[in-house]
Amino acid sequence: MPDRIELKNVGLRYGLDAVLKSINAVLETDTLVGITGPNGSGKSTLLKVISGHLSPTKGRIDFFSANNKIPIAELYQQLTFSAPYIEIPDQMKLRELLSFTSKIKPWRDGLNDDSILELSGLEKSADKKIGAFSSGMKQRTKLLISIMQKSSLLILDEPGTNLDTTAKEWYLNLLSENMHGRIVVIASNEDFDLKPANRWIQLPA
Numbered sequence: 001m002p003d004r005i006e007l008k009n010v011g012l013r014y015g016l017d018a019v020l021k022s023i024n025a026v027l028e029t030d031t032l033v034g035i036t037g038p039n040g041s042g043k044s045t046l047l048k049v050i051s052g053h054l055s056p057t058k059g060r061i062d063f064f065s066a067n068n069k070i071p072i073a074e075l076y077q078q079l080t081f082s083a084p085y086i087e088i089p090d091q092m093k094l095r096e097l098l099s100f101t102s103k104i105k106p107w108r109d110g111l112n113d114d115s116i117l118e119l120s121g122l123e124k125s126a127d128k129k130i131g132a133f134s135s136g137m138k139q140r141t142k143l144l145i146s147i148m149q150k151s152s153l154l155i156l157d158e159p160g161t162n163l164d165t166t167a168k169e170w171y172l173n174l175l176s177e178n179m180h181g182r183i184v185v186i187a188s189n190e191d192f193d194l195k196p197a198n199r200w201i202q203l204p205a
Contacts, residue, residue, distance in 0.1 A: 009059035020203075028035075032185075033197065034188070051155050078161065086142065094126050101117075136167055160190050
């Protein structure tokens with residue numbers, strides 16, 4: 001499990017366009033890092049680099065567990081990622097999705113599918129297909145799964161998207177209760193999304 005991530009002069013280009021320029025940071029367990037910056041500054045791109053979905057074109061990113069380097073191929077086992085652009089299966093019912101998900105990665109703290117359903121606040125929609133959910137219910141489902149799956153690296157992109165006031169409070173409570181023992185990275189320009197952050201990376205325009 002990664003307990004430290006080091007970004008050294010990380011940069012990324014698409015053709016002639018530099019999306020990220022010389023990012024240096026050390027992320028450690030029990031750190032919640034808030035990534036902010038104007039639209040187009042590369043917040044989502046940086047999340048994809050930290051998660052191993054993109055490789056930097058300059059510099060390097062290394063993952064460590066007890067000072068031993070972790071191969072990037074092993075990172076997936078310890079990563080959960082939620083973003084508005086990541087889809088979930090429309091044809092599955094919520095109850096089915098939770099059962100399927102827990103077979104890929106178990107829930108934190110030994111919780112079972114029924115316990116996770118109770119945490120969702122969506123019990124009345126347990127047997128409704130995800131395709132019939134509102135955008136807010138889908139976002140709540142994505143956040144529930146990513147936060148509650150067992151992982152040591154949790155990445156959230158714009159977590160407050162499509163959430164009403166009640167759902168935002170639910171998100172904040174769920175995250176606050178499940179931050180311990182993890183590296184958490186959140187990209188957003190919404191103060192509420194980043195309320196628990198104790199470290200910051202500010203990206204320039």
